[in-house]
Amino acid sequence: MKILALDTTxxxxxxxxxxxxxxxxxxxxxxxxxxxxxxxxxxxxxxxxMGEAGLEFGALDAIAATVGPGSFTGVRVGVAAARGLxxxxxxxxxxxxxxxxxxxxxxxxxxxxxxxxxxAVDARRGxxxxxxxxGAGEIVSPPAxxxxxxxxxxxxxxxxxxxxxxxxxxxxxxxxxxxxxxxTVLPDLQPDAAKLAELALTRAPIEGSLHPLYLRAPDAKPxxxxxxxxxx
Numbered sequence: 001m002k003i004l005a006l007d008t009t010x011x012x013x014x015x016x017x018x019x020x021x022x023x024x025x026x027x028x029x030x031x032x033x034x035x036x037x038x039x040x041x042x043x044x045x046x047x048x049x050m051g052e053a054g055l056e057f058g059a060l061d062a063i064a065a066t067v068g069p070g071s072f073t074g075v076r077v078g079v080a081a082a083r084g085l086x087x088x089x090x091x092x093x094x095x096x097x098x099x100x101x102x103x104x105x106x107x108x109x110x111x112x113x114x115x116x117x118x119x120a121v122d123a124r125r126g127x128x129x130x131x132x133x134x135g136a137g138e139i140v141s142p143p144a145x146x147x148x149x150x151x152x153x154x155x156x157x158x159x160x161x162x163x164x165x166x167x168x169x170x171x172x173x174x175x176x177x178x179x180x181x182x183x184t185v186l187p188d189l190q191p192d193a194a195k196l197a198e199l200a201l202t203r204a205p206i207e208g209s210l211h212p213l214y215l216r217a218p219d220a221k222p223x224x225x226x227x228x229x230x231x232x
Contacts, residue, residue: 001025002055003062004046004085005197008038008078009070009098010121011166012190015045017053018197025201028052029194039077046081057089064094064200066101066191068213069121069129069143075212083210092205097213099131099143099165101191104199106164107137109186115159116140119189120151120167128167129215130154145215148174155180165189 001020007013016029030045050057065082068075086093099119107113113135121129123145130151132141141154148167152174155161161182163172168184175182 001061001201002053002059003064003094003197003200004050004060005064005193005200006042006046006078006082007066007098007101007191007193007196008042008074008081009066009068010074010190011035012192013038013041013045014191014193015042015049016193016197017049017055018201019053019055020201025198026053027194027197029192029197031192031194033190036073038074042077042081046085057085057091060089060091062092062094062200062205064096064196064203065210066098066193066196067095067210068098069123069145069215070098072214075214079210079212086210093210094200094203094205095210096196096199096203097131097143098191099129100133100137100139101196101199102165102189103131103133104137105192105195106162106186106189107133107135110162114162114183116156116161118151118155118161118163118168118171120163120165120171122165122167122170123216127216128170130167130171132156143213143215149177152178152180155182 014031019026028049117133131143148170151171164186172182
């Protein structure tokens with residue numbers, strides 16, 4: 001199984017090729033932290049990892065992409081790149097949320113798995129993107145855009161709990177107001193296409209096209225009164 005994986009959803013840009021076989025898959029990966037201009041580098045990353053893997057695009061069995069949540073532009077860039085490549089080579093698509101990829105990365109870096117892992121990403125405008133997972137990485141609560149108070153109310157009242165991601169501190173502070181003790185880790189955690197490529201080896205391709213997961217409207221809005229009137 002040969003899968004190309006892409007991520008451009010948040011504060012990094014990455015691409016990876018996973019070549020499965022007996023034992024652990026071979027991974028060929030590129031990763032760069034960046035807040036913007038993902039579109040300018042993702043194609044170069046794809047060419048790099050495909051070249052390192054020694055693969056032609058026609059040899060791919062699937063293309064995987066993180067579908068969000070994340071920045072509106074970043075999510076759109078990754079999904080559009082995956083869809084375009086898949087259309088060109090008649091290849092199936094696999095979609096995984098950015099928060100699930102981050103959860104799997106976080107669990108690998110923890111000394112001991114908690115009962116519940118919350119991935120919380122600072123979404124700006126007084127909100128976080130949060131999803132809850134078991135200590136084995138299974139989804140308990142899907143991604144949602146919440147205020148820190150709403151995110152804290154979503155946390156289980158018992159059991160060991162760890163929060164990870166750029167929004168973890170915001171949720172932890174809100175939880176402390178209700179007496180819930182939490183542990184925050186990995187504030188700089190970003191999704192990595194290398195982990196997505198591994199996950200994609202265990203996922204079935206989706207039916208139809210890949211769609212972005214937008215949990216709220218884009219920050220950029222057209223200015224009022226600036227639209228061009230239609231001609232009759």
